[in-house]
Amino acid sequence: MLDTWSLRVLAEVAEHGSFSAAADALTMTQPAVSRQIAALERRAGVRLFHRHPRGVVPTAAGELAIGEAREILGRLAALEARLGAYAQLRGGQVRLSAFPSANTAFVPAAIRRFSAAHPGVEVGLVRGGPGDVRSGAVDVALVTDWDLPGDGVELVPLLDEEHRVALPTGHRLAGRTTVALRDLRGETWIEGGHPDCLGPLTALTRALGGPPRVGFVCDDWTGKQALVAAGMGVTVVSTLAAAAIRPDVVLRPTSPALPRRRLLAAVAPRDRRTPAAAAMLTVLTSLAVGYR
Incomplete structure (x- = not known):
């Protein structure tokens, strides 16, 4: 099987037109380059260069091999560059x-x-x-x-995210700094998709005396907030969603506090x-x- 070093030697000999000049470019001796090309020719079963006193000239088979070698070496260089960019976060x-x-x-x-x-x-x-x-x-x-x-x-x-209850600004409990969960027993609740849902909040169920009465299901946070703002119900909002709450909705901590997520x-x-x-x-x- 051909190796990349042999292909590079082949390309350098073609580029410089002689074994000695290629040897200088590769920091090798002239006999070492000559042996490398001879080994390639034996492996391929065909002569790749015509030898002359002043240098070498590719044969037809040599021209084919040189073209393929340059393409392979170019693709390998491109792969190395892309992998380097990937490792150094310049690409990928x-x-x-x-x-x-x-x-x-x-x-x-x-x-x-x-x-x-x-x-x-x-x-x-x-x-x-x-x-x-x-x-x-x-x-x-x-x-x-x-x-x-x-x-x-x-x-x-x-x-660790906290959970707060979301109320419309005009809600009877909106002015309180903390909302007692027991005071929400008669409320309609707005449910969402997992994990943005009322979830395994057993403290809420216990305080309400049973599961929340769900009147609306909306997976979208924009829609959930709109329903709250319109006075259609209340919901639970996590820390991450609180950063994007609309101005006509207020968030209040509860008593007892809902468990964190x-x-x-x-x-x-x-x-x-x-x-x-x-x-x-x-x-x-x-x-x-x-x-x-």
Whole structure:
């Protein structure tokens, strides 16, 4: 099998027109270059150069071999350059998945910060979860401890989210600094998609004397806020979504306090993690500090 060094020697001999000049360019001796070409000819079973007193001239077979050698060497050089850019975050991509409340402000801020630091890396926000991290389809997946994945991914804690009740500004309880959950027993509740839902908040069920009376289901945070603002019901809002709350909706802590929800980043183990995924994890970890 031909090796890349032999191809480079072949290309240099063709470029310089003699074994001695190629030897100088390659920091080799002239006999070593001659032996390398002779070995190539034996392997190929055909003469590649006509030897003359003042140099060498490629044969027809040699012209073919030289063209192929230059193309292969060029492609290898391009591959090395691309891998170098990938390792040094001058190129490549990172694919991030999240859930709606994380996408209101936290994820856009992370993408903006990452792109400013690594403009050559393409960032994609895609649908997926921890299973897609295991398969390699997603590089970083934001998840909560309400729905932890199995083996095959590493979970990095980012922050513990608080939950507050969202009320329209004109609500009878909006002026209070803390809202007693028992005072919400007669309210209509607005449910959302997992994990942006009323969720495993058993304290809420206990305080209400039973499950919340759900009148509306809306997965979209914009729609949920609009329903609250219109006085159609109340809902629970996490720390991440609170950053994007509209002005005609107020958030109030509750008594008793609703349990917190942990936000984590699911990533591949270190030995399989891409440089871009590691860099995105650093950005997410740094950004989460501001939410604590």
